[in-house]
Amino acid sequence: xxxxxxxxxxxxxxALAAGAVALRLTVVRVPGEGWVLGWPxxxxxxxxxxxxxxxxxxxxxxxxxGAILQGVLRxxxxxxxxxxxxxxxxxxxxxxxxxxxxxxxxxPAGPALAWPAAIGALxxxxxxxxxxxxHGTVDPTTLVLGGVIVGAVCAAITTVAEAMLPPERRxxxxxxxxxxxxxxPDPSALRACTIAALALTGLGxxxxxxxxAASMSDDEARSVGVNxxxxxxVLLAACGIATATTVVLCGPIAFVGLLAPHxxxxxxxATHRALVPASAATGCALLVGADALRxxxxxxxxxxxxxxxxxxxxxxxxxxxxxxxAGAWGH
Amino acid sequence: xxxxxxxxxxxxxxxxxxxxxxxxxxxPDSGARDAQERPDAPRTGGIVSLSPALTHTAQVLGAGxxxxxxxxxxxxxxxxxxxxxxxxDLEAIVALRPxxxxxxxxxxxxxxxxxxxxxxxxxxxxxxxxxxxDIEEAASRVAxxxxxxxxxxxxxxxxxxxxxxxxxxxxxxxCTRPVAFLYSTDPPAAFGAGTFVDDAWRAxxxxxxxxxxxxxxxxxxxxxxxxxxxxxxxxxxxxxxxDWVRRAAPAVAVIESAALLEPSLRMLARGPDxxxxxxxxxxxxxxxxxxx
Amino acid sequence: xxxxxxxxxxxxxxRFRFAPGRVSVRPGAVTVLMGANGSGKSTALRxxxxxxxxxxxAVLVDGIDVAxxxxxxxxxxxxxxxxxxxxAAPFTAREVVALGRVARPSAPERVDAALxxxxxxxxxxxxxxxLSGGQQQRVALARALAQLEPTGILLLxxxxxxxxxSETVAMVxxxxxxxxxxxxxxxxxxxxxxxxxxxxxxxxxRDGSTTAFGAAExxxxxxxxxxxxxxxxxxxxxxxxxxxxxxxxxxxxxxx
Numbered sequence: 106x107x108x109x110x111x112x113x114x115x116x117x118x119x120a121l122a123a124g125a126v127a128l129r130l131t132v133v134r135v136p137g138e139g140w141v142l143g144w145p146x147x148x149x150x151x152x153x154x155x156x157x158x159x160x161x162x163x164x165x166x167x168x169x170x171g172a173i174l175q176g177v178l179r180x181x182x183x184x185x186x187x188x189x190x191x192x193x194x195x196x197x198x199x200x201x202x203x204x205x206x207x208x209x210x211x212x213p214a215g216p217a218l219a220w221p222a223a224i225g226a227l228x229x230x231x232x233x234x235x236x237x238x239x240h241g242t243v244d245p246t247t248l249v250l251g252g253v254i255v256g257a258v259c260a261a262i263t264t265v266a267e268a269m270l271p272p273e274r275r276x277x278x279x280x281x282x283x284x285x286x287x288x289x290p291d292p293s294a295l296r297a298c299t300i301a302a303l304a305l306t307g308l309g310x311x312x313x314x315x316x317x318a319a320s321m322s323d324d325e326a327r328s329v330g331v332n333x334x335x336x337x338x339v340l341l342a343a344c345g346i347a348t349a350t351t352v353v354l355c356g357p358i359a360f361v362g363l364l365a366p367h368x369x370x371x372x373x374x375a376t377h378r379a380l381v382p383a384s385a386a387t388g389c390a391l392l393v394g395a396d397a398l399r400x401x402x403x404x405x406x407x408x409x410x411x412x413x414x415x416x417x418x419x420x421x422x423x424x425x426x427x428x429x430x431a432g433a434w435g436h
Numbered sequence: 437x438x439x440x441x442x443x444x445x446x447x448x449x450x451x452x453x454x455x456x457x458x459x460x461x462x463x464p465d466s467g468a469r470d471a472q473e474r475p476d477a478p479r480t481g482g483i484v485s486l487s488p489a490l491t492h493t494a495q496v497l498g499a500g501x502x503x504x505x506x507x508x509x510x511x512x513x514x515x516x517x518x519x520x521x522x523x524x525d526l527e528a529i530v531a532l533r534p535x536x537x538x539x540x541x542x543x544x545x546x547x548x549x550x551x552x553x554x555x556x557x558x559x560x561x562x563x564x565x566x567x568x569x570d571i572e573e574a575a576s577r578v579a580x581x582x583x584x585x586x587x588x589x590x591x592x593x594x595x596x597x598x599x600x601x602x603x604x605x606x607x608x609x610x611c612t613r614p615v616a617f618l619y620s621t622d623p624p625a626a627f628g629a630g631t632f633v634d635d636a637w638r639a640x641x642x643x644x645x646x647x648x649x650x651x652x653x654x655x656x657x658x659x660x661x662x663x664x665x666x667x668x669x670x671x672x673x674x675x676x677x678x679d680w681v682r683r684a685a686p687a688v689a690v691i692e693s694a695a696l697l698e699p700s701l702r703m704l705a706r707g708p709d710x711x712x713x714x715x716x717x718x719x720x721x722x723x724x725x726x727x728x
Numbered sequence: 729x730x731x732x733x734x735x736x737x738x739x740x741x742x743r744f745r746f747a748p749g750r751v752s753v754r755p756g757a758v759t760v761l762m763g764a765n766g767s768g769k770s771t772a773l774r775x776x777x778x779x780x781x782x783x784x785x786a787v788l789v790d791g792i793d794v795a796x797x798x799x800x801x802x803x804x805x806x807x808x809x810x811x812x813x814x815x816a817a818p819f820t821a822r823e824v825v826a827l828g829r830v831a832r833p834s835a836p837e838r839v840d841a842a843l844x845x846x847x848x849x850x851x852x853x854x855x856x857x858x859l860s861g862g863q864q865q866r867v868a869l870a871r872a873l874a875q876l877e878p879t880g881i882l883l884l885x886x887x888x889x890x891x892x893x894s895e896t897v898a899m900v901x902x903x904x905x906x907x908x909x910x911x912x913x914x915x916x917x918x919x920x921x922x923x924x925x926x927x928x929x930x931x932x933x934r935d936g937s938t939t940a941f942g943a944a945e946x947x948x949x950x951x952x953x954x955x956x957x958x959x960x961x962x963x964x965x966x967x968x969x970x971x972x973x974x975x976x977x978x979x980x981x982x983x984x
Binding site for chain 1: 774777778779798799800802803804806807808810812813814815816817818819823827828830831832868871875
């Protein structure tokens with residue numbers, strides 16, 4: 106793809122993100138009242154901009170993580186979920202809720218969930234990476250398998266902790282498990298996620314050429330000059346940390362990390378120097394868009410969980426993309 | 437490498453097994469013991485309840501000392517844990533030799549039915565309990581079962597509890613403008629139309645700001661748009677009121693009551709008082725007064 | 729200063745010991761590496777490329793142990809084409825060739841020249857995954873050429889296995905011209921005729937040890953080849969002078 110087209114593609118991704126943010130800020134369907142358009146007054150404007158900022162930061166972080174992971178792991182189905190980080194954060198939160206219930210304390214919510222989620226996420230990441238270490242580097246195939254196993258173990262821990270929770274506390278945990286974009290995000294969580302998104306985008310661009318080369322076999326990548334062990338290790342850890350910040354901020358959100366890079370690739374091509382920032386933009390567009398869509402659906406019994414929307418829409422969109430790009434991946 | 441993964445796998449299995457055992461909290465001696473092997477053991481005629489709401493209902497009906505089996509979250513001292521809302525230990529239930537088994541679920545459980553009828557006990561199955569009349573109906577069915585197994589006066593107590601509830605809710609509250617009752621603030625979620633809290637509040641002349649049915653999860657924007665005259669947070673344990681909730685309505689109160697979160701006779705007994713206390717709090721903050 | 733010298737490197741895997749002894753590969757010529765499967769040909773290339781570390785001895789590139797160099801420094805001198813190339817991203821052919829310049833200064837004209845040299849300039853903007861196996865191998869070769877300095881070291885592991893005979897003519901000419909410009913080329917070849925076409929020098933391995941090393945006309949000669957490779961070779965005169973050897977698969981070799 107020639108440079109001019111690439112620049113247009115990146116512009117298109119940014120425009121998508123901007124459009125999604127504009128929709129989230131100005132179009133809502135109020136249950137019982139119908140469509141409400143335009144910029145609202147306070148405090149609603151504060152809610153909407155809080156939600157838009159949160160979704161933009163988390164979406165960008167997830168999109169970039171997905172793009173880098175698909176490059177490092179040489180797998181178009183790789184996503185932040187595959188590292189087991191999301192499940193680890195969920196397990197941390199579930200265990201924290203359980204300990205609170207046992208101790209008779211109030212159920213942890215909001216900021217109090219940050220530390221358990223972060224610890225769980227990083228522990229799961231460390232476990233996945235350790236399981237996959239081979240010959241001084243992390244082996245991509247083993248990492249996907251290891252991540253799935255770690256994810257399954259964490260899901261088991263979560264289920265057990267949930268089962269031990271009193272019924273009246275379970276609903277709150279279930280709500281967290283579906284993921285949601287908080288309208289009043291915890292400021293430190295939002296800050297961490299934004300910094301992670303920006304830093305990861307920078308790192309991905311800095312090592313963009315190395316990421317391109319990493320799509321070849323290990324031997325070929327090394328022979329063109331990539332320090333594969335270092336690049337893989339640092340990028341995987343960075344993706345894990347960035348994903349952990351999104352889980353702390355929004356809970357576990359599926360599909361954005363998987364889908365955003367594919368959308369971006371369709372617009373800017375596969376070279377990572379353009380793909381990484383484009384994925385940040387498409388990730389932002391996807392999550393903000395899903396949250397906006399959530400505000401348009403009124404089924405009479407409250408708002409749908411965001412995770413259900415991203416999975417349903419993301420799943421369909423992914424199938425369409427898969428059919429169209431089947432030949433180009435060279436396997 | 438294989439040695440490390442083996443150790444990890446073993447440690448994980450041990451940890452999961454420990455969790456599973458703690459989860460069930462089934463004592464090691466409640467293994468399979470056939471009734472015929474102990475012909476001299478007396479029939480206990482006790483009650484096993486697989487639902488906290490039904491356990492607490494049975495307690496209000498006077499059968500508290502007869503409860504021999506319950507879930508981990510029932511407040512029934514002396515009873516053994518034999519299951520939960522989703523799962524149950526058939527052998528443990530049968531070993532307790534109950535006269536009545538109480539269950540709350542919308543899905544049938546043929547294995548439990550067979551085991552209960554083989555043990556000669558009576559099974560009371562209640563589907564979803566959402567509204568006050570559901571609670572009343574469940575109470576009357578449980579009372580019938582209790583009476584038939586020797587708990588004298590259960591029906592009378594059921595009738596008295598219902599009558600008391602209607603008495604307690606007869607006089608109107610001060611705050612008759614729309615009030616939202618939240619059971620969660622992150623994400624915001626409320627008791628909507630067709631729930632027991634809604635029924636109780638409206639019986640006392642109040643109005644629910646949330647008109648969607650069930651227990652809807654909302655966005656903060658939705659809640660603020662409802663412009664409730666007051667917001668009441670219902671929590672099992674004392675919790676802080678988030679800033680945005682304080683700003684979302686002119687008056688905010690907190691009800692710390694596990695009973696109000698559960699559709700049982702206990703809720704009918706204690707609910708109105710808790711709601712009135714909240715009403716007084718709201719009135720003190722200036723939310724009193726009618727006129728929608 | 730010899731560009732590529734094997735100083736008795738030793739590499740041990742289960743049931744296999746690679747120990748070719750001291751071998752110096754000549755610059756400005758194509759050295760063909762031959763031997764049975766499992767004799768250590770790919771290992772020799774990987775050790776030379778710094779992708780496998782010997783437990784004893786070393787491979788010296790420009791007099792310095794290649795295992796002690798950073799990937800960056802190695803990429804500046806050595807270009808490696810493996811047996812099978814796979815690209816797990818939807819790159820175009822040209823983008824794959826450009827990967828050769830990842831650690832080198834950007835030089836789009838070299839990328840285009842390399843793609844043109846392997847005869848695939850017309851497929852430059854097609855997805856790599858849509859090319860045939862032989863075309864993908866040629867793209868891999870172009871990648872190495874885009875990376876390579878004129879006096880660099882080119883390591884080819886069965887690089888022509890899937891290429892049509894008609895295209896192989898052009899590839900042989902290309903590789904020989906690269907060597908002619910001063911590069912040191914070490915190429916593994918299974919095919920005897922191809923080896924004869926490519927080789928200035930020949931190096932034969934068996935069970936990880938060197939059984940022959942020398943000028944092609946000395947080593948690639950029917951009787952010696954029969955002893956070294958265990959196949960009956962028939963000689964014919966090549967169109968451009970020199971000798972073409974072909975295996976006669978119906979002839980049985982006398983026992984050793």
